[in-house]
Every structure is written in structure tokens, then in C-alpha cells.
Amino acid sequence: MRLSIHHRTAYRFSRPQDRLVQMLRMTPQNTHDQTVASWRIDIDCDAKLREGRDGWGNAVTMLYAEGPLTELEIAISGEVLTSHSNGVLHGMSEPLPPAVFLRSTEVTMPDPAIAVFAASTAGGRETLPALHRINAGLHERFTMDRSRPVAGLTAGDAFAAESATPRDLAHMFVVAARSLNVPARYVSGYSLLAGEHRPTPHGWAEAYLDRLGWVGFDPCSGLSPQEDYVRVAAALDAAGAAPVAGSRLGEGEERLDVDVTVAEA
Amino acid sequence: MGNQAFDEILGAGGGAPSRAELAALCNWIEATPREELRRRQHAAEATFRQLGITFAVYGESEASERIIPFDIVPRVFLHDEWARLSDGLIQRVEAINAFLDDIYGERRILKEGVLPEDLVLGNPQFRPEIAGMRPPHGVWAHICGIDLVRTGPDEFFVLEDNARTPSGVSYMLENREAMLRLCPELFREFRVAAVDSYPDRLLEVMKSVAPHGVSAPTCVVLTPGHYNSAYYEHSFLADSMGIELVEGADLVVDDDMVWMRTIAGRVKVDVIYRRVDDDYLDPLVFRPDSALGVPGLMAAYAAGNVAIMNAPGNGIADDKAIYSYMPEIVRFYSGGEAKLPNVETWRCREPDALKYTLDHLDEVVVKLVDGSGGYGMLVGPTASKAEIETFRAALIAEPHRYIAQPTLALSTVPTLADSGLAPRHVDFRPFVLTGSRGVQVVPGGLTRVALKEGSLVVNSSQGGGTKDSFVLMDNGPQQTQTMGQGQSQTMGGMTQAQGFAPMGPAA
Amino acid sequence: MLSRTASSLYWLGRYFERADFIARLVEATVRLDVLSPRPAGREAWVSALKVTDTEGDFDEVGAELKRSEVARFLTVDSAHPGSIVRCLDMARNNARAVRTALTREAWTAINRAWLIFEEKPAAADPTAVLNLVEAVKNETRGFEGAVHRMLRNQTTWFIRLGQAVERADNTARLLDVKYHILLPAGERIGGVVDRDQWTTILQTVSAVTAYRWLYSDGLKPASVIDLLIARAELPRSLAASVEETVDVLSMLAKRTGQHGEADRMARLRATRMGKTRSGEVIASGLHQFLQSFIQENALLHSAIGRQFKFG
Structure with missing residues (x-):
């Protein structure tokens, strides 16, 4: 499949900013089933961009811009060729051993309710079917909330609600998998399913299985990601894999506007 | 004793x-x-x-x-x-x-x-x-x-x-x-x-x-600031080495390089002796709420600069x-x-060590591995019976969290x-x-x-x-x-x- | 030198100078109000508030406009950013941030001035107020001496730069306000004015003796104005502050090898000041002159911040 992606991130500041330093995790990497045909990051002001890699192995771009800046737009456009993988990740270089992904973070703290749900949904002792059942179970349990996720919402709190955003569903999956001692992580990227003009990129989860390696699970669909997904970054939680980690020098408020469109090219 | x-x-x-x-x-x-x-x-x-x-x-x-x-x-x-x-x-x-x-x-x-x-x-x-x-x-x-x-x-x-x-x-x-x-x-x-x-x-x-490749490196001491309890030492070291004592706000990262802001403009910094904890070094990578750190510092570090x-x-x-x-x-x-x-240290996560510790609670010092400053510590020889029993229960419940040492x-x-x-x-x-x-x-x-x-x-x-x-x-x-x-x-x-x-x- | 260090030293200079000025102003006002043969009363305190540009702030406190309240407001009121205690607090904070750049003597003077207020001194009666400001003045004199005994380097120059800019502002305000009060509507310079009031001005800028040395023909408003504006011999005159600013900036420029907009602005101002005759100023409008001086001083302050990247 050939997917075309447009991802626009616009900041507006109520007061001019002296400097901006941002770390962008916005560049997909090539894997066996994902080939980046073209990819560009355009910034609407004079900015220096530097490529690098973070500890998780994600491709990062440092953005340095001098003010005064009242707005900043990051426009991403690219095309990615994908093939069918059954959700199994092949050909990614992993700098960290899977056991690291048993750790929790503030938003993915172990949660008794999720642990009970995981244990009761898992069924048999085979891990892969258990994870699929948890994935499907989460999908059935929640109605989809397509608005922007609430910053800092924990998986445990999200689990108590009736609807959930893709990010929160992925967090719940991660917490559930870890409660079964399965390493799991959050993945950010794009999905054709999500469609046009979404307010955020997509997010799902990956879990590590001894024989298969990292396998994707998307509780939004209840299935594993297929060739209509483009994988960009992974970390312990959504904040760690977020497209932008930023810092600005200057007073005032900021307004963020995001528009994501994924289409078949 | x-x-x-x-x-x-x-x-x-x-x-x-x-x-x-x-x-x-x-x-x-x-x-x-x-x-x-x-x-x-x-x-x-x-x-x-x-x-x-x-x-x-x-x-x-x-x-x-x-x-x-x-x-x-x-x-x-x-x-x-x-x-x-x-x-x-x-x-x-x-x-x-x-x-x-x-x-x-x-x-x-x-x-x-x-x-x-x-x-x-x-x-x-x-x-x-x-x-x-x-x-x-x-x-x-x-x-x-x-x-x-x-x-x-x-x-x-x-x-x-x-x-x-x-x-x-x-x-x-x-x-x-x-x-x-x-x-x-x-x-x-x-x-x-x-x-x-x-x-x-x-x-x-x-x-x-x-x-590598820097012939006359600029070195600085990075302090959390003068409210830190060890500030005297930070300024003492900077002074006696004849280098600048900087705070996070004095440093900027640009183009994956670190600079300090001086009255004559930016000066490139090559070596930082930091007295700031990891958590606060770079809000883009560690704690995002850190005001003490330098955004982009870890990128400069990763780039080897x-x-x-x-x-x-x-x-x-x-x-x-x-x-x-x-x-x-x-x-x-x-x-x-x-x-x-x-x-000598008994790791209570190991069954033999746990058994020894439980048998000698009135002789040993028991410490939480993730505690500090004397919290979660039992000094056997001076502890009361009740304290010893509290620790016995805690040790049995979560042995992996404790170590024991002789007094x-x-x-x-x-x-x-x-x-x-x-x-x-x-x-x-x-x-x-x-x-x-x-x-x-x-x-x-x-x-x-x-x-x-x-x-x-x-x-x-x-x-x-x-x-x-x-x-x-x-x-x-x-x-x-x-x-x-x-x-x-x-x-x-x-x-x-x-x-x-x-x-x-x-x- | 780090921009932050330079900024702290500059602000240390400004705040310490401001504390000193307020102490002098309060002292002169107390004398004018109760110690002079013809007490001035409420008006004297109103003018003290005007000089420090804090009438509005005082209104918000809601206290009665009388000696004890205004004196408290200007000296020990830690809720008021323009009080002596707060100025010293700010000065000390800035000094702490650059502590190792200061000599022990300079730090001790700042710290001791600050410690005066740690004991929550009274500011109720005139004697207590005078004791308090006398104690503050002692320490500011000590600091002044300590700064002059420090190495002639950037540390000293940034402190002195802050002091010079602050002093220029303070003297201009003092003259502007007192002049207004002293000159009833329709009155011309040189008319009959209150001798004590003019003495107050001279006291505030420590110029009673200097005046006698420089002007032999008794106390005349035009001469007081001349002294405070144009006589560089008097350290607190506008002319002296303007000169000091140029001198310090050029020493800094020599060290950093860079000239900037603050240098240009300061030199331009000094050239103009050199040609200024107090008689002409009085004739063409003292108030306007002082107002534009205060504004220009504020612009210079901003230019200094930009030139040395105080940020």
C-alpha cells in the first residue's frame, strides 16, 4: 500500500517568543514492511534542524529557532510504502532489551482494575491469544473518543470512563500487558483508518513475545496494525513517543493546532 | 559498641x-x-x-x-x-x-x-x-x-x-x-x-x-542556583578553577551545540561539570517541568558536542x-x-539471605533498597520488639525491597x-x-x-x-x-x- | 562575564542606590515635617510619595495620609515594592546570586543593611524613623566605600553603572516634584519661597555643605537647581551621574571590545548635558526638561539591557 501523509502542527503565541527548542519525533524509519519513499519536514521560519536518535531508538529532529516568533508551523508531508505483516515488527534495530518495557511511568502506573480485567480477559496461558483477547476486549468496552486527549490522564483513570481516546486505549493495553509481565510500549504513527483531518496522529501499542518479537495491537480497531499503518516512534508511554517535546523562552500563552490527513496515494 | x-x-x-x-x-x-x-x-x-x-x-x-x-x-x-x-x-x-x-x-x-x-x-x-x-x-x-x-x-x-x-x-x-x-x-x-x-x-x-577536536575547551560549573544547599561548594570550585559558574538559564543549545550567554555575546561551552541531577538536566528528555535545566542539552550530548x-x-x-x-x-x-x-550484605530477594536476616533481626541493619536518608531502616540492636516485628512482616511481604547488613x-x-x-x-x-x-x-x-x-x-x-x-x-x-x-x-x-x-x- | 551576572550586579547597584535615596528622602522629610521651626505637615509627606512615584500604591493600602503611615510605608512595609526593606531585599538577592564576585566587605555591607530590618524595627515616631534611616545610611556608605576598594573590573563597573542610572533618575524626580510644590501657581523662580523646603532638597542629596562652598550668595532656588543639574562636582547631580554613566560604559567597552547603542546614547546625552545651562532650563521649562530627562534615562536603561544581553 502507498500511503500519503500530511501532518501540520501550528503554534500561535500570545506574546513573541525569544527562542524555541523542540525535539521532533516525526520521522518514520524503514522496516521490513515499511519503506519511506519520501519525507520532508518544513518549518515556516528560519530554523536549524539537526537529525539524531533518542535512547529508545527513535529518529529525532532537533529544531532551533530564534525569535521573535509569534507563530510556528511544522508541516510534514511524505509517502510510505507498506506491506502486510500481521502486526509483527521486523527489521527495526532495538537499542534496548524488552525487559525495559516492563517499567511503568506516571500515566502507566499499575492499576488494580486493569490488572483484574487483564487477568480475566487473558483466558489461557498462551500469551499471543491472551493479548489479542485483551486488545479486542478494550475495543468492545469503550466507545471511541476522537477529540484531543487530556494531558496527564492516567490509564487507570481512563479505564474508569466509558469512552476513550486512542492514546488512552493504548495506555490501558500497555498497563494490562505489563500486569501479565509482558513488556509493552506505546507507539505513535499514522493510520489510514483514522481518516482525514484528525486533531492528532494515531497511537497504539506493541507487546513483546519471546518467539515473535514486538507485535502491534491497536485497541481502537481491536486488531493488529496492518499495511494501512505507518509506525513513527515508540516509548514507555505517549509522552515519551510524542511528536513534539518543546521548550520556549518567552512569556504568554500558546495555542496548538494540529491537522493530520492520511490517504491512499 | x-x-x-x-x-x-x-x-x-x-x-x-x-x-x-x-x-x-x-x-x-x-x-x-x-x-x-x-x-x-x-x-x-x-x-x-x-x-x-x-x-x-x-x-x-x-x-x-x-x-x-x-x-x-x-x-x-x-x-x-x-x-x-x-x-x-x-x-x-x-x-x-x-x-x-x-x-x-x-x-x-x-x-x-x-x-x-x-x-x-x-x-x-x-x-x-x-x-x-x-x-x-x-x-x-x-x-x-x-x-x-x-x-x-x-x-x-x-x-x-x-x-x-x-x-x-x-x-x-x-x-x-x-x-x-x-x-x-x-x-x-x-x-x-x-x-x-x-x-x-x-x-x-x-x-x-x-x-574530540576541541583544542582549548571552555569549561563551566553548572549549579541549580544560590538557593541550593551546596551552592558554596559550586562557587568555590568554579572560582578556584577560574571558570564560570553558570545556571541553566545562562546556557542555550543551538544547532546541537551548547553556548553560554555573556555580555559580549555567546561563547561555546565544551565541558560542563554539573551539580544538577539528571532529572533536571534537560526538560525535553527528562522531567518536562524542570526550570533548572537546558532544553536541548541531551541532543548536544548525544551529538558528541x-x-x-x-x-x-x-x-x-x-x-x-x-x-x-x-x-x-x-x-x-x-x-x-x-x-x-x-x-557484607544479605540480599533478601535471595531465600537463604532472607532466612538469615529473619533469624538475626536483632543484630543486623535492614535497609530499603530504594530508600534514602535513613528512612525505612531498622537498626536491630537498638530497635524495639515492635519495630522488629513490623520489619519481619514487611520483609516477608516484599523481600526484594530489602537488604541487610551487620552492625x-x-x-x-x-x-x-x-x-x-x-x-x-x-x-x-x-x-x-x-x-x-x-x-x-x-x-x-x-x-x-x-x-x-x-x-x-x-x-x-x-x-x-x-x-x-x-x-x-x-x-x-x-x-x-x-x-x-x-x-x-x-x-x-x-x-x-x-x-x-x-x-x-x-x- | 555572564549576562546574568552582569544583570545581577547592575540591579544590585540600582536597588542599593534606591534604598539609600529613600532613606535620605525620608530623613529630610521628617526634618522638614517636625524638626524645622515651621513644621510642614501632611504636604511634606505627600511630596515624598510623589518623588518616589508611589502615591497610587499608597492609596491602595488605604492608610491615612499622615506621617507615621507614610514613613512606615516607605521604610519597613515589606508589602510595598518601593520600601527600603524591599529594595534591600532585592539588592541582597542579586548580591547572593553573584556572591563570589563581591568582596567580603561589600557583601557584609549589603547583608548588614538587610539585617537591620530582620529585627522588625519600629517606624512609629520621628526618632525611631531617624534612627532607622541613619542605620541604613551607615551601611550604604560602607558599601560605597567597599565598591571603591574593589578591583577596577567589570564587577565594579556594572554595580556603578546601576548606581549611576538610578541616581540620575532619583535626583531628577526629587527636583521635579519639590519644584512643583514649592512654586505656587503664578509664582516665578526667584520669588519668595520656603527656605526650609529648599534645604530639604539639599539634605536629600547630601549637598548642604557643597552648596555653601559653591554658591556664596545665600540660598536661592536658581542656584539649587543649577547645583543639582549642571554641577558635576556634586556626585548626585544630573551632570555627575551622566558623566559617570559614560565613564563606566567606556571602561566596559574597552574590556569587551564592543561598542553598542547604550554607549552612543550615553555619550550623546553627556554632550548635550555639557551644553546645558540651568538658567535656560528654568526659562524654557524645568518640568519638561526633567520629564524628558527621566524618559531618556529609562531608554538608556533598556539599551544597557539589550547591549549586555540581560535578557
Whole structure:
């Protein structure tokens, strides 16, 4: 499949900013089933961009811009060729051993309710079917909330609600998998399913299985990601894999506007 | 326990001085009137107060900054003792550096099963954010403070490794200054290795680890600011090295390079001695709410454009849970047995150790591996029945969170107490420097003393004080005791070559 | 030098100078109000508020406009950013941040001035107020001496730069306000004015003796104005502050090898000041002159911040 992606991130500041330093995790990497045909990051002001890699192995771009800046737009456009993988990740270089992904973070703290749900949904002792059942179970349990996720919402709190955003569903999956001692992580990227003009990129989860390696699970669909997904970054939680980690020098408020469109090219 | 303790100056049990080498010091202690000792001690403390060598006491206003009490009677290491200690310290610090390089790189030590994987990978002190990043020249722990205790003439144990931002070196230097001024006769009597070259040595280390290709590196000290309790030390070190003391807001990262903001414009920074914790270094990578850090610093570090000392991620090397494996870690990287032993430690996650601990709760000290500052600690010999039973239950419920150690009879040194000279328990923190050209031990260190009778707690917040620590350049008093000669030998540069034995590069 | 360090030193200079000025102003006002043969009463305190530009702030406190309240407001009121205690607090904070750049003597003077207020001194009766400001003045004199005994380097220059800019502002305000009060509508310069009031001005800028030395023909408003504006011999005159600013900036420029907009602005101002005759100023409007001086001084302050990247 050939997917075309447009991802626009616009900041507006109520007061001019002296400097901006941002770390962008916005560049997909090539894997066996994902080939980046073209990819560009355009910034609407004079900015220096530097490529690098973070500890998780994600491709990062440092953005340095001098003010005064009242707005900043990051426009991403690219095309990615994908093939069918059954959700199994092949050909990614992993700098960290899977056991690291048993750790929790503030938003993915172990949660008794999720642990009970995981244990009761898992069924048999085979891990892969258990994870699929948890994935499907989460999908059935929640109605989809397509608005922007609430910053800092924990998986445990999200689990108590009736609807959930893709990010929160992925967090719940991660917490559930870890409660079964399965390493799991959050993945950010794009999905054709999500469609046009979404307010955020997509997010799902990956879990590590001894024989298969990292396998994707998307509780939004209840299935594993297929060739209509483009994988960009992974970390312990959504904040760690977020497209932008930023810092600005200057007073005032900021307004963020995001528009994501994924289409078949 | 105070009765059985080894006294480092009087020898075992007191009475006749069994440590003949230090007879001259005993004589000095005897011959100097108590009032004179007390006068000198007060003079030293008055100087410290004027210099502002203070620490802030939590909950009190700025006006009530306190100094750490200073004791006028020095603690002395004989030349041979020190040589053995230095060997052990160098071996340990080389192992710490090798361990850090491995654990954030290949992780051979995990693959070979020397350490339990979850102990490292699940440890909050292991920082996945920096995996794969390697500091310039592969040096991680540039400045280590290794806390030691002593129980006998040749029995030293490592109590704790400090591989993050060990503090206290300003006390080592200021205490020596005070002793030279107030007790010059001691330096005529003994050939004491000088410590005053420490700032020069530190600056040399800083320059030696600058990124490749930088010929005249700009070095800075990064402080959280003047509200930090160790600010005096930060400014003292920057001043004595002649480099800038910067705060996070003074630095900017641009184009993956670090710059400091000066009145004449930006100046590129190559080496940062930071006294800011990992969590606060860079809000883009660690705590996003940190206002102390420098956004983009880790990107500059990852790009190899700046050296940060000590390196980010070092906390895994001095973690309490890792501590008990230090003998194995030293063996793994050095190929030999650790020359400086650990305090015997029972890891309660291991069933045999748990059983032993539960059977001896009234004898041992039990510690939480993730606790600090004496929280979650049981001191068996002084604990009540109820406390012991509480810990028994906790140990059975979560054994992996605890370690146990024997209660040690810490050595004592005569100390000027209200009632006169009396033995008080001490510990010791020597400072070990690692640059791209090897490891060196500064011939001295920080002796902390528990001023309360019988107390084993040397923390400054709980009634601890400090002493000067003499390292002798030979094993006895000087043969020639003319004043001029004694002075020049003490103050001159020749002591430094002896004290800083150049060693091979770190493994 | 780090921009932050330079900024702290500059602000240390400004705040310490301001504390000193307020102390002098309060002292002179107390004398005028109760110690002079013809007490001035409420008006004297109103004018003290006007000089420090804090009438509005005082209104918000809601206290009665009388000696004890205004004196308290200007000296020990820690809720009022323009009080002596707050100025000293700010000065000390800035000094702490650059502590190692200062000599022990300079730090001690700042710290001791600050400690005066730690004991919550009274500011109720005139004697207590005078004791308090006398204590503050003692320490500010000590600081002044300490700064002059420090190495002639950037540290000293940034402190002195802050002091010079602050002093220029303070003297201009003092003259502007007092002049207004002293000159009833329709009155011309040189008319009958209150001798005590003019003495107050001279006291505030420590110029009573200097005046006698420089002007032999008794106390005349035009001469007081001349002294405070145009006589560089008087350290607190506008002319002296303007000169000091140029001198310090050029020493800094020599060190950094860079000239900037603050240098240009300061030199331009000094050239103009050199040609200024107080008689002409009075004839063409003292108030306008002082107002535009204060504005220009504020612009220079901003230019200094930009030139040395205080940020």
C-alpha cells in the first residue's frame, strides 16, 4: 500500500517568543514492511534542524529557532510504502532489551482494575491469544473518543470512563500487558483508518513475545496494525513517543493546532 | 559498641598507644591545652561562617544558615595504609566506569548473567533515555566519592559509592586551610600530602574529556542556583578553577551545540561539570517541568558536542540494589577480586539471605533498597520488639525491597567534646578523579564524625561534624624538624606527584 | 562575564542606590515635617510619595495620609515594592546570586543593611524613623566605600553603572516634584519661597555643605537647581551621574571590545548635558526638561539591557 501523509502542527503565541527548542519525533524509519519513499519536514521560519536518535531508538529532529516568533508551523508531508505483516515488527534495530518495557511511568502506573480485567480477559496461558483477547476486549468496552486527549490522564483513570481516546486505549493495553509481565510500549504513527483531518496522529501499542518479537495491537480497531499503518516512534508511554517535546523562552500563552490527513496515494 | 571500637590514633581499646607511628600526634593532643584546642576550633568555625561555608537548614529562614561543626583533631592515614586504599579505590572506580560503559552499551554483564536483568532494567536509576549515547572518551564517573568505614587497622569497607554529584570536597580543602593556619606545628611534625592541587587536577580532568577536536575547551560549573544547599561548594570550585559558574538559564543549545550567554555575546561551552541531577538536566528528555535545566542539552550530548560530568545515567552505578553486586562487578571487569570489600550484605530477594536476616533481626541493619536518608531502616540492636516485628512482616511481604547488613563497630578518632577529648565514630569519603588519561586518588578526603557519644550517624543534618584527613607521605614523624624545611615540604609541589600516582587508563 | 551576572550586579547597584535615596528622602522629610521651626505637615509627606512615584500604591493600602503611615510605608512595609526593606531585599538577592564576585566587605555591607530590618524595627515616631534611616545610611556608605576598594573590573563597573542610572533618575524626580510644590501657581523662580523646603532638597542629596562652598550668595532656588543639574562636582547631580554613566560604559567597552547603542546614547546625552545651562532650563521649562530627562534615562536603561544581553 502507498500511503500519503500530511501532518501540520501550528503554534500561535500570545506574546513573541525569544527562542524555541523542540525535539521532533516525526520521522518514520524503514522496516521490513515499511519503506519511506519520501519525507520532508518544513518549518515556516528560519530554523536549524539537526537529525539524531533518542535512547529508545527513535529518529529525532532537533529544531532551533530564534525569535521573535509569534507563530510556528511544522508541516510534514511524505509517502510510505507498506506491506502486510500481521502486526509483527521486523527489521527495526532495538537499542534496548524488552525487559525495559516492563517499567511503568506516571500515566502507566499499575492499576488494580486493569490488572483484574487483564487477568480475566487473558483466558489461557498462551500469551499471543491472551493479548489479542485483551486488545479486542478494550475495543468492545469503550466507545471511541476522537477529540484531543487530556494531558496527564492516567490509564487507570481512563479505564474508569466509558469512552476513550486512542492514546488512552493504548495506555490501558500497555498497563494490562505489563500486569501479565509482558513488556509493552506505546507507539505513535499514522493510520489510514483514522481518516482525514484528525486533531492528532494515531497511537497504539506493541507487546513483546519471546518467539515473535514486538507485535502491534491497536485497541481502537481491536486488531493488529496492518499495511494501512505507518509506525513513527515508540516509548514507555505517549509522552515519551510524542511528536513534539518543546521548550520556549518567552512569556504568554500558546495555542496548538494540529491537522493530520492520511490517504491512499 | 563504643568500647570495642578501634581507635585510629590510640589503637585498640585505648590505654598505651599501640600505634607507635602516631605517638607524636598523641603527644600533641596531650601537650596542647584543651582551652587552646577549643580556641583554635572556634577560630576555624568563625572563618567558615565568614566565608559562608554554610548549608541551609530546611524550614529555617535564610539568616539561620548553619556551618558544619569542625573538629580540630585530625584523622591520619599512614603512607602504606593509603597506598593500599588507593589501589582499592582505583580498582573500584575503574570498574564503575567500565560497568556504566557496558550497561548503556553492549550490556555484556547482563548477557553473561552476572547481574539479574530486572535489577538493572527495571531500576529507576537506569536511564533508557540515554541508551546508546556514549560520553566523550568513554569516561562516565569523572568524580567519585567512595564512602568508607573502618573497623580495624587493615579493615576498610565500602559503605556506599557516589558516582553522581558527590559533594564535600570544599570541606576537604577548607579544613586543610584551617589546619595549616591554626596548627602549623602538626605539619612540621608530619609530612602531610597536600590537597590544594585538587582544583587544578579537576580542571585538567575537565579539559581531558572535552569533545574530540576541541583544542582549548571552555569549561563551566553548572549549579541549580544560590538557593541550593551546596551552592558554596559550586562557587568555590568554579572560582578556584577560574571558570564560570553558570545556571541553566545562562546556557542555550543551538544547532546541537551548547553556548553560554555573556555580555559580549555567546561563547561555546565544551565541558560542563554539573551539580544538577539528571532529572533536571534537560526538560525535553527528562522531567518536562524542570526550570533548572537546558532544553536541548541531551541532543548536544548525544551529538558528541559537549562533555557532561558526571555523565547522565550514572545513578545505576551507585544504586543501593546494585551495591551488593559490586564485588561481582569488580571481578567481572577487572578480572580480579575486589581489593576494597563491601560491607557484607544479605540480599533478601535471595531465600537463604532472607532466612538469615529473619533469624538475626536483632543484630543486623535492614535497609530499603530504594530508600534514602535513613528512612525505612531498622537498626536491630537498638530497635524495639515492635519495630522488629513490623520489619519481619514487611520483609516477608516484599523481600526484594530489602537488604541487610551487620552492625559495624566503626572506628573512632579522639574528638573535642564538651567534656574534653573523647572517642567519636568516623567515616571517610575520598575523592577519585577519572579523566581521559586515567584514574587518580586525591591524598585526603572528607572525614565525617558523629559528635554525639556512641552515635554512628555522621550526617551533618543529624549532629555530624568534619575533621581534616591527613595522608602521610611516609610512615612516621619527620626526622628533621626544622621549621623551614617542614613548611616547604608540606606546601611545596613535590607532595603532589606522590599523592596523584598516575595510573593506566580506565578499562 | 555572564549576562546574568552582569544583570545581577547592575540591579544590585540600582536597588542599593534606591534604598539609600529613600532613606535620605525620608530623613529630610521628617526634618522638614517636625524638626524645622515651621513644621510642614501632611504636604511634606505627600511630596515624598510623589518623588518616589508611589502615591497610587499608597492609596491602595488605604492608610491615612499622615506621617507615621507614610514613613512606615516607605521604610519597613515589606508589602510595598518601593520600601527600603524591599529594595534591600532585592539588592541582597542579586548580591547572593553573584556572591563570589563581591568582596567580603561589600557583601557584609549589603547583608548588614538587610539585617537591620530582620529585627522588625519600629517606624512609629520621628526618632525611631531617624534612627532607622541613619542605620541604613551607615551601611550604604560602607558599601560605597567597599565598591571603591574593589578591583577596577567589570564587577565594579556594572554595580556603578546601576548606581549611576538610578541616581540620575532619583535626583531628577526629587527636583521635579519639590519644584512643583514649592512654586505656587503664578509664582516665578526667584520669588519668595520656603527656605526650609529648599534645604530639604539639599539634605536629600547630601549637598548642604557643597552648596555653601559653591554658591556664596545665600540660598536661592536658581542656584539649587543649577547645583543639582549642571554641577558635576556634586556626585548626585544630573551632570555627575551622566558623566559617570559614560565613564563606566567606556571602561566596559574597552574590556569587551564592543561598542553598542547604550554607549552612543550615553555619550550623546553627556554632550548635550555639557551644553546645558540651568538658567535656560528654568526659562524654557524645568518640568519638561526633567520629564524628558527621566524618559531618556529609562531608554538608556533598556539599551544597557539589550547591549549586555540581560535578557
